[in-house]
Amino acid sequence: DGGITQSPKYLFRKEGQNVTLSCEQNLNHDAMYWYRQDPGQGLRLIYYSQIVNDFQKGDIAEGYSVSREKKESFPLTVTSAQKNPTAFYLCASSKHGQGAASDGELFFGEGSRLTVL
Amino acid sequence: SQKIEQNSEALNIQEGKTATLTCNYTNYSPAYLQWYRQDPGRGPVFLLLIRENEKEKRKERLKVTFDTTLKQSLFHITASQPADSATYLCALLNAGNNRKLIWGLGTSLAVNP
Numbered sequence: 001d002g003g004i005t006q007s008p009k010y011l012f013r014k015e016g017q018n019v020t021l022s023c024e025q026n027l028n029h030d031a032m033y034w035y036r037q038d039p040g041q042g043l044r045l046i047y048y049s050q051i052v053n054d055f056q057k058g059d060i061a062e063g064y065s066v067s068r069e070k071k072e073s074f075p076l077t078v079t080s081a082q083k084n085p086t087a088f089y090l091c092a093s094s095k096h097g098q099g100a101a102s103d104g105e106l107f108f109g110e111g112s113r114l115t116v117l
Numbered sequence: 118s119q120k121i122e123q124n125s126e127a128l129n130i131q132e133g134k135t136a137t138l139t140c141n142y143t144n145y146s147p148a149y150l151q152w153y154r155q156d157p158g159r160g161p162v163f164l165l166l167i168r169e170n171e172k173e174k175r176k177e178r179l180k181v182t183f184d185t186t187l188k189q190s191l192f193h194i195t196a197s198q199p200a201d202s203a204t205y206l207c208a209l210l211n212a213g214n215n216r217k218l219i220w221g222l223g224t225s226l227a228v229n230p
Binding site: 004042043045059088090098101102104107110111113 | 210221
């Protein structure tokens with residue numbers, strides 16, 4: 001079935017460690033996005049990519065890094081520079097992108113919950 | 118200031134009734150507005166999109182309205198079922214040069230049997 005796969009679903013990290021969250025899609029979508037979801041806050045955009053080998057910072061990119069070497073894959077690294085990394089991370093894709101927004105429906109993965117110990 | 122607001126309090130209704138959820142916005146020029154469903158611990162799932170020049174959209178038991186004068190979208194679930202219990206998110210695409218998707222906090226809906 002087509003969709004977006006995020007892994008791992010749960011991840012624990014010690015302070016000072018970098019961790020990488022995986023996001024793979026087989027929908028042949030051009031655009032991919034990383035969001036962070038915290039209680040009491042709406043989804044916040046971390047990074048987005050409209051095309052392979054190109055990506056842009058979202059609203060809260062500090063302490064994060066991404067790559068888009070393949071159309072299907074958009075991994076997110078949470079670095080030790082991210083001051084408050086404990087959160088629920090959501091990867092999404094859309095057929096096309098228009099800047100930081102999709103041109104329509106967003107398809108989301110199941111999310112990755114990161115906890116810093 | 119720019120805001121997008123959804124009912125902050127959880128909505129509890131009886132099975133079979135119509136659930137109505139609200140999404141209000143201030144100081145945005147929406148190109149369209151989307152509604153998503155999110156279950157606990159899972160990613161949001163797209164339900165409906167309504168454009169700024171559309172008044173109403175329907176899909177099975179779901180109906181969305183968009184009033185750009187009132188700056189409000191209403192999301193209705195008719196003949197509600199316990200399986201409709203979830204959090205519903207609205208997201209607005211701001212038009213213009215700064216095209217970005219702005220998300221509400223969501224409204225939790227509980228449908229009681």
